[in-house]
Amino acid sequence: xxxxxxxxxxxxxxxxxxxxxxxxxxxxxxxxxxxxxxxxxxxxxxxxxxxxxxxxxxxxxxxxxxxxxxxxxxxxxxxxxxxxxxxxxxxxxxxxxxxxxxxxxxxxxxxxxxxxxxxxxxxxxxxxxxxxxxxxxxxxxxxxxxxxxxxxxxxxxxxxxxxxxxxxxxxxxxxxxxxxxxxxxxxxxxxxxxxxxxxxxxxxxxxxxxxxxxxxxxxxxxxxxxxxxxxxxxxxxxxxxxxxxxxxxxxxxxxxxxxxxxxxxxxxxxxxxxxxxxxxxxxxxxxxxxxxxxxxxxxxxxxxxxxxxxxxxxxxxxxxxxxxxxxxxxxxxxxxxxxxxxxxxxxxxxxxxxxxxxxxxxxxxxxxxxxxxxxxxxxxxxxxxxxxxxxxx
Ligand code: PMP
Numbered sequence: 001x002x003x004x005x006x007x008x009x010x011x012x013x014x015x016x017x018x019x020x021x022x023x024x025x026x027x028x029x030x031x032x033x034x035x036x037x038x039x040x041x042x043x044x045x046x047x048x049x050x051x052x053x054x055x056x057x058x059x060x061x062x063x064x065x066x067x068x069x070x071x072x073x074x075x076x077x078x079x080x081x082x083x084x085x086x087x088x089x090x091x092x093x094x095x096x097x098x099x100x101x102x103x104x105x106x107x108x109x110x111x112x113x114x115x116x117x118x119x120x121x122x123x124x125x126x127x128x129x130x131x132x133x134x135x136x137x138x139x140x141x142x143x144x145x146x147x148x149x150x151x152x153x154x155x156x157x158x159x160x161x162x163x164x165x166x167x168x169x170x171x172x173x174x175x176x177x178x179x180x181x182x183x184x185x186x187x188x189x190x191x192x193x194x195x196x197x198x199x200x201x202x203x204x205x206x207x208x209x210x211x212x213x214x215x216x217x218x219x220x221x222x223x224x225x226x227x228x229x230x231x232x233x234x235x236x237x238x239x240x241x242x243x244x245x246x247x248x249x250x251x252x253x254x255x256x257x258x259x260x261x262x263x264x265x266x267x268x269x270x271x272x273x274x275x276x277x278x279x280x281x282x283x284x285x286x287x288x289x290x291x292x293x294x295x296x297x298x299x300x301x302x303x304x305x306x307x308x309x310x311x312x313x314x315x316x317x318x319x320x321x322x323x324x325x326x327x328x329x330x331x332x333x334x335x336x337x338x339x340x341x342x343x344x345x346x347x348x349x350x351x352x353x354x355x356x357x358x359x360x361x362x363x364x365x366x367x368x369x370x371x372x373x374x375x376x377x378x379x380x381x382x383x384x385x386x387x388x389x390x391x392x393x
Contacts, residue, residue, distance in 0.1 A: 044348040058284055102251045105264075131152045149161075185317070337392070348379075
């Protein structure tokens, strides 16, 4: 009989180091407030930036899609065929992102795993920012390409690595970066990266998971924010954050997307989104195209909260987006802070290693367009109270 006590011991170790994540059970839908253990708490954890996760228009679109299309896709698209609804989502996403074509996958995580090994092999070089998301790291691991990891947002280091890749005879060079870094909220220096890519004849891929619905006109994302349409080869999106649903996608040139439909393993060997998810994501895209009101509200809320937190004396890092890391560094302190906040009616999870580097634990506050000014003031009051109690401010 296998000795499972090794897992139990490992779990104990994690608890001792303050690295064990307690997963909360929610008794209500995602929104500004949640019910947990029968108690109403302010939600500062969700990536539901615009409140779409429980939005009437999305829910109605999903219900109608179930009535028309049923609940499941039958099999992978190459075998069972694809609903016209799936194609409508891809076409609408392409219009929204101002690209030629898109292909959606089961999640943003899967989208990264789909594209990276499909377009690179042992003759190629991948150049990746050291703080790129885990799904990029795993996507790179699935490729046989040479790997170069450059220092976070350091374009000088990237240029050095591009030269090294050339010296090693790389056929194709693929530069990959997060657009918005999910744990710190800082932005990739995309204009400089694009210039280097043009100079060294490399492809650029940006993971826009936290940029969509947030940056650029109507939340079109980081490429729009920097005015780089047509100069970034691959954009990765997720439908699970600002879009409020589930799924991920790859956006780019027609030839690339068609190639992925023949070669990307998660497309060939795993079934697509359900009709409900597809229709809801389509509706989210339409709402974003119609109005930028929610995006503007998100920014107003985020700016207000971040400024007030800084005034209180909290270290909120280098964030340039609504992602607000409250830096506590010590994992145990961060866990304690999160527990104290919960007792005060705030759900704000502590984030430690391996999601962030060791010694960089934090509470990551996610502000949304659905928070009211009163909600934000309530959060600020409780952060101040707990911050003083734990000698953080
Ligand atoms: N990329 C980045 C930068 C992310 O932050 C995330 C979500 N944690 C993903 C990809 C994965 O997205 P999804 O949840 O849709 O799999």
